[in-house]
Amino acid sequence: MKKISTKISLFILIGIIISACNAEKRVPDGKQLLTSNQILVNGKKTNDEDVSNQLYQKPNSTLLGYRLRLNLYNLANLNPDSTYQAKFTNNPGKYERKAKWLSAKQVDRLGQSFWHHGIHDFLKKTGEAPVIIDSVKTQKSLSRLQYYYFNNGFFNVEANFEHDTLSLKRGRIKYNITTNKAYILDSIKTNISSPDLDSLYNNSKQNALIKSGNQYKTIDFSNEKNRIASYFRNHGAYYFQPTAVVFDIDTIGKKNKADVTINISDYSYQDKDSTKTESFKLYKISSVDIYTDYLPNTSKQNITDSISHQNFNIYSRGKLRYKPHAITDAIFITKGTSFADYKTVLTSRYLNNLKVFNAPSIQYEVDKKDTLHNSLIAKIYLTPRKKYSFGSSVDIMHSNIQDIGISFSPSLTIRNIFNGAETLEVSVRANIGSSRDLANPNNQFFNVSEYGVDFKLNFPRIFLPFPTEKIIPKSMIPSTLIGLGYATQRNIGLDKENFTGTFSYNWNPKRNNTARFDLFNIQYVRNLNSPNYFNVYGSSYDALNEIGKTYNTNPDYVDNNNNLKIESGTNGFINDVLTGVTNLPTNDFNEVKGIEERRVRLTENDFILATNFSFSKTTKTDLADNNFYLFKTKIESAGSLLSLIGNATNLKRNQNGNRELFNLEYSEYIKTEFDYIKHWDLNHERVIAVRSFFGIAIPFGNSDYIPFSRSYFSGGSNDNRAWQPYSLGPGSSGATNDFNEANMKIAISAEYRFKILGDLKGALFADAGNIWNVFDNVTDEKSTFKNFSSLKDIALGSGFGLRYDLNFFVVRFDFGFKTYNPAEETAKKWFRDYNFAHSVLNFGINYPF
Template identity: 50%
Template sequence: MKPFTTKISFILFTLLIISCNAVKKVPDDEHLLTDNKIFVDSIEINKRQIYDQLYQEPNVKLPLLGLPLKLLIYNAANSNPDTTFYDWLHRKPKREKRLINWLSKKQVEKVGQSYVGFHEFLQETGEAPVILNKEKTERSASRLEAWYWNHGWFNAKADYKIIKKKNKRAKVNYFITPNQAYILDSISRRIASPQADSVYQNHKEESLIISGEKFETNKFNAERERITSLFRNNGFYHFEQEYISFDADTISTNNKANIELVIANREIKKEDSTYTVPYRKHYISDVNVFTDYNYTNKNKSVTDSANYKKYTLYSFDKLKYKPKAVVDAIFIKKGEVYKDRDRSLTYKRMQQLGIFKYPDIQYMPDPRDSTGTQLISNIFLTPKEKFGVDFNFDVSRSNIQDFGIGFGGSLLIRNIFRGAETLEIGGRGSVGSSRDAAKSEDNFFNISEIGADVKLSFPKIAFPINTSGIIPKYMFPFTTISAGISTQQNIGLDKRNLTGKFNYRWYPNEELTHKLDLIDLQYVRNLNRGNYFNVYRNSYNRLNTIAQDNFNQIDPTYFYEDASISDDNLPNLKIPEGTQAFINEVNNNNYNLSSEENRITRNIIERRDRLTQNNLILASNFSYIKNTRENIYDQEFTQFRFRVEAAGNSLYLLASLSNLNKNSNGNYNVSNVEFSQYGKVETDFIKHWDLGQQNIFAIRALGGVAIPYLNSKDIPFARSFFAGGANDNRGWQAYDLGPGSSGGINEFNEANMKITLNAEYRFNLFGQLNSALFIDAGNIWNTLDNVEDERMTFTKFSDLKKIAVSSGVGLRYDLSFFVIRLDLGFKTYNPAFDKQKWFQQYNFSNAVYNVGINYPF
């Protein structure tokens, strides 16, 4: 700890010395703004939304250290680099000539350009000093008054005090006296159009302007938007927000505001005259759909058409779509009132189908109508190409492989059955290098995987009965059927993986997503089970040590004949013959092992049996996902995911009803495979706060548990939990942490219960380079399964003491479309240690470097 602390102290001292140069480029008669404080009724506040009203804020400082790094970078730049380089080049008479002889004239010019470019880069990357500006300070005070006025304090007063220091630094204190806020009193309305007034009356209880509440300008703006949306979704095609106004009477009202809502009639300009007409509801008289419109055929004649329900579909060539499939994606209906919402839903659904480009929806007055209230809706659809081809290639590294190359491709067929379906056929493969792969035969690429997938998606809920009453089409339902197969060679136990899914998804609103996997089938077959101890060397080493310690009790044929291959001159167990024979003897209680040796051996046997058994998983699961993030630029949002899964219940019921015989473990088999049966629950909560000036505070809480029952005593490896890695507890590599306080004794440590807590403070260093300080906590445990080692199990709340903690710092380079991330994690609290658990390995030699794409949460 001492050398590490010394390094940190030296860095902090160096940065402190550098910070003294912050006023380097501040003119002698000016001052650097270092701090703003706002006092409301003499009490200092820290509300970000109020500080955002100021026209001047100090230079951005690094968290904790408080150093204005971007300012220091700017100060390090030469203001006149070209002049400086020229002066340096000619300061000595023969310098330029010597450099030209040594390099060349062209190279000397490039050196000068590089020098200038470097200092220009520093200026662009850094941040110029914020010079105190009295005019901006006065404007800030006025803006603070305006902010309080907009929030109901009409008599608010703001003042300021500039405190200048002799070291060319200054700070500003703002003082606000809000006085008494105004309260909404009577609320009346004056709506010129009788039809508009009737619609408003039917929805007046939804008003955001409520008597007795404080006056808030933003609520009036929101009310304008609400009324506009209300009217435009109730037939008023021509209504605009500009026709809404509010009159407020605050004269002699004792800090109360009497509000009158005014909605004028529609104003029409015709030639040199202007007149007004009342708003009237508009109705859809016809809906025409042009299914293959594009620029080249806009002047062509329609050659094919079809009528379905109350829609007319046209095509310039032969109609290539089933009318029902197109009509199901349209929310504009003949005979109903005009609604903005219907047009927006149609836009979104057509985009989701993936077979059309962004549609063009137009409305025009119906020339057959004499009342002026009928609209014809024309929907122009431009098809995408029927076939789409995609290829991908990537290079990767993980804790499983030292180097890997992945490749793949897919063929997308749109509208394959004329019902807006999409069929995707894909293939993938990879080759890699791993020092841990068995039977590598010194080949560099000793890992391989190949797979294929097929997926069919269509825009409805495919179910024997009509589900539109439960999942209406405005929830944008989809059904997906998929299947896949993959084969791995020379990694693990050489697996063959078969998958199949029958999936529904729908979107109840903008923030919610529901997913239901009615059928989630997975079959995992281990092709090389005898290779287990070649791959899982930690388990083999522990088993081999116990066998060597009891060498006199064991048949010598279980060991290799050449004793020299062992460091202690004792032979090693043969793989797989010797290990299997030794395990059989232990299971038959033929050896006199100590209690600790017996415990360790049986743990190894249990894990081997579980990881080498073939798995058949037939599950159903449901996911509830809520995401308040509006777009990629939204930095303050909440995400919540809840997932519940049940596996094996239908197979168990069928096996019971069929009176199938049970195997030696007392469980049912299907096709000679003991199927898995368990219940699983997972939750994931993420919250981001935008603190301003590119500072973000983010947290995550994740938890899950999978409980085996009836036909299972454990959870399949493919459905278990692991801890550690770039998106988890970053002080440990993936699969290295846990279970519990066991210390990660296996190559791939997993369990059936998990808790993870993360907190991260993100901030900008300069330019596109960001950084973060983080704390991660969590672990995995076994609970209610066949693992009995108390170090690995969770049986009581005191086992939460086994939660591991890591902390660290990260760098992130933002490329706009994705983020490259490097995190350095230190083991801060390690529950595997017996005594000193805190900061025992808090050093660079035990640190973990995590490389990732995008943010961890």
């Protein structure tokens, strides 16, 4: 009853605060607060975002219908300095008394403190001043609406507005738009003076953006102008600019129709004091000159070395430090071909991608040796970066292993290491962190650590003994990466050493597509503290200990409290059960067997030799783009090559019947993943984001399970946020183990993101998914995916989040509530734990997807 009374009191208090706020507090007498805009087009209300964006004045923003920012602004004192001084003006003795207690200087500074000044600055900055109806701005809005519809083909648009008074200090504006009939494009003609351009236009007019029968739209004419200019400049018209395209639109004698004439005059240029005109020419490249160590801001280059390679002229101020092909492979501008803008862009992109030069300068000049004056010399100026560069970074991170971590990573980059524009990067990383979920006997805050070193050698080409230009042309910016890495972890699970090696090819099939093929991806994971298994995986120990208390007969296996000793007691009891020394009922025997199988799987060292291919495609144009999709897929095969070698060489088998290499049982499996993300921009910083994921890894041959490092888990800040990491699934098993994982995963998430005030954003979300075991050695029916009926075990979490945008990253807090829990009894699956007491708070950096 006390809790209910407290909640009622809280709601009443909030209601009093809200009702006490006067939205008209700072509305001057004789003025009105703009409460709403209404736009009627041909008598019907429109909510078109493009139309409403034409208005100069919009009402104050609201949060769930409440003008939060306006009321925050109204709470602020607009003149805190005057108010502070008035306290002493009205009571002179008060200043003297305060000055004796503090000092005159401190009393003056007190007026600039947060409580007297800063809080009001915060309220004004966070809040929003009242939007006062301004007739001048209203008239401008009306004019913009007319222009908007005029630019969309409604040349006879009629518009007016009405100012409705709702109360003494409140009003609204109603805009009435009558579009009348739109104008349609009729005949399309051309008047192109230069014969060469006339031929080019005829070759491309099927792609024209203005066509007979289309409604007139100004934007189409602007885009057509750019399309024509782009096409001409990519086919030799070096001097052509969009301004050379002029449209004549004739509506005389036409009823709602317009004739269009595309005019392209000859090229005009300034020659000393006179203006000259001539037909546009189509230029070819007569020479490509490359300056490999150009000094900006100086005319003295002192060229001492030069070489010609495949019709490229390469110059250097000293001895040439690059193999010729390393540079010419990055050049798309070639002798004898037509001038083309896109080749300039590709060349610049490729040269930047080499990471051995600063941004290149590409210039063209008319070849004076050509008597026809239709040839260009392409001059490419390259300024090398420093051969050695040092860098360092400090990161604060949050992951499924660490609640919080601090990482320091110094690095050294060596450029042009073999004179072929290769880069070698050596980086060292040191990370300390905190994890409350892991074994922490000393209860220290920073209780986990990781140290490592990585070597990455990048070749700006496909590194193979045969040419690949026909398969992966250089326009796809191919590269080869050779990487080696070593890392060691302490107080993270069983502690590990991790050795990795990669040999991969990367390229961009299209502008927003990326592809990667790992010819070899090697990982060796060595557990350093396997005897610590039952200390880390406490749930497995509790289950085993409970059975041991009932059936164990060997006093050497237990301590004074009759608990199994770790590790002698646990190992001894398991061995007695599996060898038949201790007889158990079938259910308990199977549970002990399952515990041991999982212990072996998670404590065995993993050796993985995999080949994989991954591909991604996105329509995202920049960081501000909130209307895009991203698709990623990956397929990986591990161990097949080793099995072929093992069969050919009769590689030895261990006691489990599996082959070993260097006394290591290698993993064999095939794995595939699909990830799709879609964002819809609803404007006003409102976004709907959806993500779907499916992944499955199937063991075969030398393995009957998937290594822990290649398995899936569910839960956490980037997954189903109503569950902690590793605490959901598999299936409806109820996450009975620590660090639950499986080899198949389904995940679907959706978010509605919106602005609250300033840089503070909010979100409502729902996450669905789970993990299952399939085609492996797990026999528990609750954990395995049998058929489509197992989809009933998909868990659902929902909740809300708060995000603060710091520009360089977003700090995120999400509150997840278990909405549908497949591990519960049928009557308790829905909304059983839907309360703050059982919610999960997730801390994250940046958006979850």
